[in-house]
Amino acid sequence: MSSPAISSSSSLRISHVFPTKGDAIQSNAIFSCRVSSLKPPSLNSIFIRIPYGSKKIKKAYFFKSSTPFSPVMEWQDCTAKMEVDVPASVAYNCYSDREAIPNWMPFISSVKVLEDKPDLSRWSLKYNAFSRDLEFSWLARNMQPIPNQKIHWRSLEGLPNRGAVRFYPKGPSSCLIELTVSYEVPQLLTPVASVLQPFLENLLKSCLDRFAKYAKSTGST
Numbered sequence: 001m002s003s004p005a006i007s008s009s010s011s012l013r014i015s016h017v018f019p020t021k022g023d024a025i026q027s028n029a030i031f032s033c034r035v036s037s038l039k040p041p042s043l044n045s046i047f048i049r050i051p052y053g054s055k056k057i058k059k060a061y062f063f064k065s066s067t068p069f070s071p072v073m074e075w076q077d078c079t080a081k082m083e084v085d086v087p088a089s090v091a092y093n094c095y096s097d098r099e100a101i102p103n104w105m106p107f108i109s110s111v112k113v114l115e116d117k118p119d120l121s122r123w124s125l126k127y128n129a130f131s132r133d134l135e136f137s138w139l140a141r142n143m144q145p146i147p148n149q150k151i152h153w154r155s156l157e158g159l160p161n162r163g164a165v166r167f168y169p170k171g172p173s174s175c176l177i178e179l180t181v182s183y184e185v186p187q188l189l190t191p192v193a194s195v196l197q198p199f200l201e202n203l204l205k206s207c208l209d210r211f212a213k214y215a216k217s218t219g220s221t
Contacts, residue, residue, distance in 0.1 A: 076197055079180045080204035084212040088167040088175035090219040092148045094211070095165050095177075104210035107134075107203065125159070129199065160184035177211070179204055 084091055094100070098121050102108045107127035114120045125136040138158030145151050152164035163181040170176055181204065185193040 075182050075184055076193055077180060077182045078197060078200045078204055079178065080201055080208050081176060081178045082205065082208040082212060083170060083174060083176050084208075084215055085174050086212075086215045086219045087173055088169045089148045091175050091177060091211075091215050092151070092167050094215045094218055095151055096145070098142070100214075104214050105207045106210075120156075123158075177208060179208060 086094075098111045098113055101111050107125055109124045109126040110122075111124075112122045114122070119142050121140050121142070123138050123140055125134065127134050136159040138155040138161065140153045140155050140161075143152045143154065148167060150164060150166050152162070154162040161181065161183045163179070165180075166178040168176040168178070181200070
């Protein structure tokens with residue numbers, strides 16, 4: 001049996017030649033795997049082709065893989081919601097102070113707003129989880145907000161992430177806060193990311209609980 005042959009990176013082709021016996025199949029059966037363009041972020045399908053030309057194999061068959069193929073990155077979302085006993089305007093103003101975010105997010109060690117570009121800020125994350133000391137940093141841009149309704153951002157460099165905080169009034173003195181954080185995970189770390197996702201969602205819920213207390217104390221002063 002011969003060893004597999006692999007083609008170039010732009011169009012991956014893996015073939016294997018299986019020897020045959022007698023006249024049942026005149027030509028050797030060659031199985032090939034073709035992957036179309038590997039450019040992110042599209043998810044490509046894998047096709048397996050059995051060429052024809054023998055007595056028993058009369059035509060080519062194509063089988064589409066049920067599992068998408070992605071050699072690069074994928075995004076995961078974490079969402080937490082909580083009702084807080086402050087008006088939406090108070091909660092919005094508190095969350096708009098980016099440099100105060102470490103007060104209710106213990107895994108964020110610092111946030112520094114750039115003086116010459118106030119829509120940009122540098123973030124540092126330091127946290128111990130799963131017996132590991134995690135450290136990340138990124139530069140984020142705050143997108144155009146909707147006053148008292150929505151704050152959202154995206155990273156420009158460093159740890160790939162984006163997120164949004166939405167504020168829904170529940171009455172004159174309370175509101176519902178919905179926090180969504182999305183992050184990009186390397187394909188090889190997907191099994192770890194699936195474990196991290198519920199962990200991060202619980203962590204975000206505890207952050208909103210801290211924020212509720214922070215906003216209430218700030219709003220009463």
